[in-house]
Amino acid sequence: xxxxxxxxxxxxxxxxxxxxxxxxxxxxxxxxxxxxxxxxxxxxxxxxxxxxxxxxxxxxxxxxxxxxxxxxxxxxxxxxxxxxxxxxxxxxxxxxxxxxxxxxxxxxxxxxxxxxxxxxxxxxxxxxxxxxxxxxxxxxxxxxxxxxxxxxxxxxxxxxxxxxxxxxxxxxxxxxxxxxxxxxxxxxxxxxxxxxxxxxxxxxxxxxxxxxxxxxxxxxxxxxxxxxxxxxxxxxxxxxxxxxxxxxxxxxxxxxxxxxxxxxxxxxxxxxxxxxxxxxxxxxxxxxxxxxxxxxxxxxxxxxxxxxxxxxxxxxxxxxxxxxxxxxxxxxxxxxxxxxxxxxxxxxxxxxxxxxxxxxxxxxxxxxxxxxxxxxxxxxxxxxxxxxxxxxxxxxxxxxxxxxxxxxxxxxxxxxxxxxxxxxxxxxxxxxxxxxxx
Amino acid sequence: xxxxxxxxxxxxxxxxxxxxxxxxxxxxxxxxxxxxxxxxxxxxxxxxxxxxxxxxxxxxxxxxxxxxxxxxxxxxxxxxxxxxxxxxxxxxxxxxxxxxxxxxxxxxxxxxxxxxxxxxxxxxxxxxxxxxxxxxxxxxxxxxxxxxxxxxxxxxxxxxxxxxxxxxxxxxxxxxxxxxxxxxxxxxxxxxxxxxxxxxxxxxxxxxxxxxxxxxxxxxxxxxxxxxxxxxxxxxxxxxxxxxxxxxxxxxxxxxxxxxxxxxxxxxxxxxxxxxxxx
Numbered sequence: 001x002x003x004x005x006x007x008x009x010x011x012x013x014x015x016x017x018x019x020x021x022x023x024x025x026x027x028x029x030x031x032x033x034x035x036x037x038x039x040x041x042x043x044x045x046x047x048x049x050x051x052x053x054x055x056x057x058x059x060x061x062x063x064x065x066x067x068x069x070x071x072x073x074x075x076x077x078x079x080x081x082x083x084x085x086x087x088x089x090x091x092x093x094x095x096x097x098x099x100x101x102x103x104x105x106x107x108x109x110x111x112x113x114x115x116x117x118x119x120x121x122x123x124x125x126x127x128x129x130x131x132x133x134x135x136x137x138x139x140x141x142x143x144x145x146x147x148x149x150x151x152x153x154x155x156x157x158x159x160x161x162x163x164x165x166x167x168x169x170x171x172x173x174x175x176x177x178x179x180x181x182x183x184x185x186x187x188x189x190x191x192x193x194x195x196x197x198x199x200x201x202x203x204x205x206x207x208x209x210x211x212x213x214x215x216x217x218x219x220x221x222x223x224x225x226x227x228x229x230x231x232x233x234x235x236x237x238x239x240x241x242x243x244x245x246x247x248x249x250x251x252x253x254x255x256x257x258x259x260x261x262x263x264x265x266x267x268x269x270x271x272x273x274x275x276x277x278x279x280x281x282x283x284x285x286x287x288x289x290x291x292x293x294x295x296x297x298x299x300x301x302x303x304x305x306x307x308x309x310x311x312x313x314x315x316x317x318x319x320x321x322x323x324x325x326x327x328x329x330x331x332x333x334x335x336x337x338x339x340x341x342x343x344x345x346x347x348x349x350x351x352x353x354x355x356x357x358x359x360x361x362x363x364x365x366x367x368x369x370x371x372x373x374x375x376x377x378x379x380x381x382x383x384x385x386x387x388x389x390x391x392x393x394x395x396x397x398x399x400x401x402x403x404x405x406x407x408x409x410x411x412x413x414x415x416x417x418x419x420x421x422x423x424x425x426x427x428x429x430x431x432x433x434x435x436x437x438x
Numbered sequence: 439x440x441x442x443x444x445x446x447x448x449x450x451x452x453x454x455x456x457x458x459x460x461x462x463x464x465x466x467x468x469x470x471x472x473x474x475x476x477x478x479x480x481x482x483x484x485x486x487x488x489x490x491x492x493x494x495x496x497x498x499x500x501x502x503x504x505x506x507x508x509x510x511x512x513x514x515x516x517x518x519x520x521x522x523x524x525x526x527x528x529x530x531x532x533x534x535x536x537x538x539x540x541x542x543x544x545x546x547x548x549x550x551x552x553x554x555x556x557x558x559x560x561x562x563x564x565x566x567x568x569x570x571x572x573x574x575x576x577x578x579x580x581x582x583x584x585x586x587x588x589x590x591x592x593x594x595x596x597x598x599x600x601x602x603x604x605x606x607x608x609x610x611x612x613x614x615x616x617x618x619x620x621x622x623x624x625x626x627x628x629x630x631x632x633x634x635x636x637x638x639x640x641x642x643x644x645x646x647x648x649x650x651x652x653x654x655x656x657x658x659x660x661x662x663x664x665x666x667x668x669x670x671x672x673x674x675x676x677x678x679x680x681x682x683x684x685x686x687x688x689x690x691x692x693x694x695x696x697x698x699x700x701x702x703x704x705x706x707x708x709x710x711x712x713x714x715x716x717x
Contacts, residue, residue, distance in 0.1 A: 189564050
């Protein structure tokens with residue numbers, strides 16, 4: 001296991017020039033992928049990016065062969081990446097053509113193109129390894145990625161491409177947002193949709209190609225998808241989403257490559273993607289507004305409030321202020337509460353000060369009595385409304401009222417009152433129950 | 439808000455549809471012999487229509503009559519199999535700066551990470567131009583449009599947290615932000631509350647008072663006489679088109695909705711009401 005000093009060295013770019021370069025490069029790549037990925041995701045092109053990255057393999061292999069035929073010095077990284085970009089774009093064009101000219105669905109078209117292009121690439125790689133062994137061993141690094149063997153010039157190339165992608169995205173942010181949100185409106189408004197889509201796709205190609213060597217073509221799409229999705233849990237604003245997705249992408253690239261530098265047998269690509277995955281998991285569970293935990297708590301609170309109000313209402317309708325075990329049991333059976341839920345309901349009522357424990361047992365406080373009366377009146381109002389306006393048979397009213405009475409706002413209550421009043425129906429306001437039964 | 443002034447157009451532009459005897463030269467929208475097909479199945483046949491300037495125009499017809507398709511084909515959103523469309527005697531490409539569009543609410547994903555104000559600001563994008571950011575003055579203009587539809591206080595709400603009617607109003611405000619002279623609106627009254635319906639009607643009348651022409655896909659026959667000046671009765675072809683008072687008749691509605699009994703009785707009621715209101 002690496003010790004703390006070693007960890008600190010890598011984290012702070014002091015673990016040798018090459019390692020630092022790789023860490024900085026992958027962080028920049030993560031930043032670019034996060035920023036560009038926001039729009040791939042909003043335009044629902046995430047899987048298209050997957051087809052694209054898999055389709056780069058035959059291009060890389062063919063570029064290797066072609067460069068070899070023209071002289072081995074042509075086998076440089078830029079040449080291979082250009083080959084990969086060309087066949088990647090060709091793959092996307094194939095998907096688009098299949099969608100336009102056949103009745104295939106997008107998932108099927110993407111699946112076919114992705115696997116066939118990848119298959120062609122594997123066949124070409126085997127051919128190369130059998131026939132041109134010189135220098136061919138390095139080609140498999142494009143499949144799984146191999147950040148550790150990257151040369152400073154490779155990292156600089158990757159960083160430059162990433163920087164260009166970020167700059168272009170920021171310049172065209174407004175146009176991208178318009179097309180992603182509402183392409184028909186954008187078209188009528190006079191924007192060249194195909195050109196803007198093409199620009200978005202070109203940026204995805206750039207990021208994909210830039211990431212091939214570090215992350216590998218199988219996993220590079222994860223960098224485009226995961227950071228924006230994780231960021232979406234935290235914010236509702238596009239600018240914040242772009243910044244946050246870029247930040248989380250950069251963090252994944254940075255932490256992932258640091259970890260893989262410390263664990264020498266682990267490829268950087270996989271560790272980077274796993275880091276991004278961990279960030280996603282944390283976001284999904286713990287994000288305050290859209291996270292799973294927060295929304296479960298909100299749902300539970302609402303259920304508890306409704307259940308508590310049912311208890312208060314039952315007491316009110318029976319003209320009582322005591323919540324005897326018998327009364328609670330009746331409501332619980334009627335509503336199908338589990339016993340842990342019943343305990344939570346009672347605790348929540350007490351916490352809100354709606355009930356208190358008296359020598360005689362559990363009783364409603366004055367606010368509790370009030371609340372019960374209000375809910376009961378809303379129930380009556382809504383039931384009257386359904387019967388007189390919506391032609392619902394009185395025998396069928398109760399069930400639907402049970403859901404609605406807890407969410408009627410004061411404004412809606414006022415509207416219901418005036419509507420019913422216009423038909424000469426009045427629902428008496430709750431009698432003042434303060435202390436009446438105490 | 440600028441007031442729109444119509445240039446006098448005594449002479450039609452050379453080579454435009456206005457030169458033909460069957461088309462009027464000062465019409466903001468001229469459709470000539472337009473046919474639209476989806477997968478080779480025609481959905482609109484041989485549509486001829488001239489929109490009179492400065493009117494509120496309803497397109498009505500049964501489901502599947504091609505109401506939305508008609509405006510989408512005019513705007514080039516769906517391809518035309520044949521026919522011509524001109525705006526003030528010019529092709530769409532030249533006239534689009536004077537055209538505004540409000541698509542159907544269901545056509546977008548409302549979980550998109552933008553606020554109501556951001557959406558309305560999209561109506562200003564063509565005035566802002568490529569690559570430049572939305573500045574304070576553009577936001578102020580967008581806010582003014584939101585206020586015109588009674589949504590000023592919701593400017594910074596994320597759009598998924600708006601009700602259906604509020605979302606419709608945001609779309610209407612975005613169309614207003616385009617500051618057009620000819621508007622196309624696809625079902626602006628679909629699924630809205632009474633307050634939103636009043637707000638939209640108010641805005642339509644304001645637009646007319648400013649000199650604009652508005653073409654609206656409409657589904658509620660009852661309100662046609664009250665809200666609109668002109669009506670296009672559509673059922674894959676134009677059954678009748680013209681002023682509501684002369685075209686919105688029992689016979690024409692029967693031809694448009696033929697055989698659909700429930701709609702027919704609704705139509706009869708609407709006609710009776712239109713006749714009553716006209717006297």
